[in-house]
Amino acid sequence: MRRRGHEARPGTGQRIISIATMEAKPDRSAWLKGGTARCQVAPPVPTKPWRLVLLGAPGVGKGTQAELLSERLGTCHLSTGDVFRAAKSLNPAERTPALNAALDCMRRGELVPDAMVLNMVRERLGCLKCEGGFLLDGFPRTVAQAEALDGLLQAERLGLDAVLSYELPLERIVARLSGRRTCANCKAVYHVETRPPKMEGVCDHCGGKLYQREDDRPESIRVRMEAYARSTAPLADFYQRKDLLRQVSAEGSPEDICGRTLDVLNPKA
Numbered sequence: 063m064r065r066r067g068h069e070a071r072p073g074t075g076q077r078i079i080s081i082a083t084m085e086a087k088p089d090r091s092a093w094l095k096g097g098t099a100r101c102q103v104a105p106p107v108p109t110k111p112w113r114l115v116l117l118g119a120p121g122v123g124k125g126t127q128a129e130l131l132s133e134r135l136g137t138c139h140l141s142t143g144d145v146f147r148a149a150k151s152l153n154p155a156e157r158t159p160a161l162n163a164a165l166d167c168m169r170r171g172e173l174v175p176d177a178m179v180l181n182m183v184r185e186r187l188g189c190l191k192c193e194g195g196f197l198l199d200g201f202p203r204t205v206a207q208a209e210a211l212d213g214l215l216q217a218e219r220l221g222l223d224a225v226l227s228y229e230l231p232l233e234r235i236v237a238r239l240s241g242r243r244t245c246a247n248c249k250a251v252y253h254v255e256t257r258p259p260k261m262e263g264v265c266d267h268c269g270g271k272l273y274q275r276e277d278d279r280p281e282s283i284r285v286r287m288e289a290y291a292r293s294t295a296p297l298a299d300f301y302q303r304k305d306l307l308r309q310v311s312a313e314g315s316p317e318d319i320c321g322r323t324l325d326v327l328n329p330k331a
């Protein structure tokens with residue numbers, strides 16, 4: 063699809079149409095780099111700016127669904143895990159001690175402390191205010207983060223449309239994680255058996271190199287599942303009480319699940 067390039071104006075969430083036209087996925091620079099970074103390629107502003115949170119255990123397929131939903135709804139995929147992984151490629155001199163500690167937590171499969179995550183999200187407030195809406199993946203992950211998100215959105219007079227909770231038995235999730243490959247450049251997600259790239263080891267979208275995440279080793283997967291059960295699963299109740307929770311079965315192909323999600327968002331009368 064041919065798209066016009068846009069920029070997100072940091073701190074305002076507005077987009078500026080740039081002169082260039084190009085064939086590319088939204089680059090999400092404002093989210094991935096933070097600070098004064100601007101998006102060079104963003105989707106056209108959709109008729110409805112959806113503001114959604116994707117919940118579910120590690121590996122259930124949130125990132126995969128976020129990519130598909132982003133194409134269908136024209137809304138940016140904002141993953142906190144992608145921001146931390148992007149920070150890994152910084153020069154060691156550019157990393158603060160707090161960031162190094164966060165990356166160590168991630169390697170072990172533990173959650174990054176709330177204060178660090180919330181600082182990082184506050185620095186990217188422009189993305190939450192973006193007129194294109196957002197698909198939050200991996201944030202919030204604790205009740206404290208969910209309460210902070212509520213505060214940030216209320217201050218901007220914005221609200222969530224829904225919280226999508228993807229569900230699948232644990233043994234199926236572990237099989238998904240162990241075959242996952244991720245693009246080092248555009249972060250697109252593949253699976254060696256169920257969603258292979260056209261050319262082994264190479265991203266279909268940008269030609270970037272595919273790699274296996276450090277936290278997809280069996281010992282880190284176990285720690286991540288425990289952290290999910292302890293800290294993130296209680297968010298289902300939190301959002302149920304606000305009448306925002308929508309449960310979606312994560313069985314079947316990514317396209318089936320995406321279709322189910324769109325049905326949940328746009329129920330037929």
Ligand code: AP5
Pocket residue numbers: 118119120121122123124125126127141142143144146167168169171172173174175179199200201202203204207238239241242243251252253254256257277286312313314315316319
């Ligand atoms: P994060 O990056 O958020 O990882 P996660 O929640 O563990 O989720 P994953 O990315 O592992 O899985 P996913 O559900 O997106 O599945 P995917 O689509 O890739 O967080 C990583 C770490 O960062 C955390 O552990 C923590 O340390 C830190 N962190 C991040 N945010 C934080 C926060 N807010 N607070 C504290 N710490 C934070 O799919 C998995 C595989 O399955 C892929 O190979 C895919 O191709 C395949 N697949 C997907 N769908 C299907 C399907 N329908 N059928 C078959 N295969 C499928």
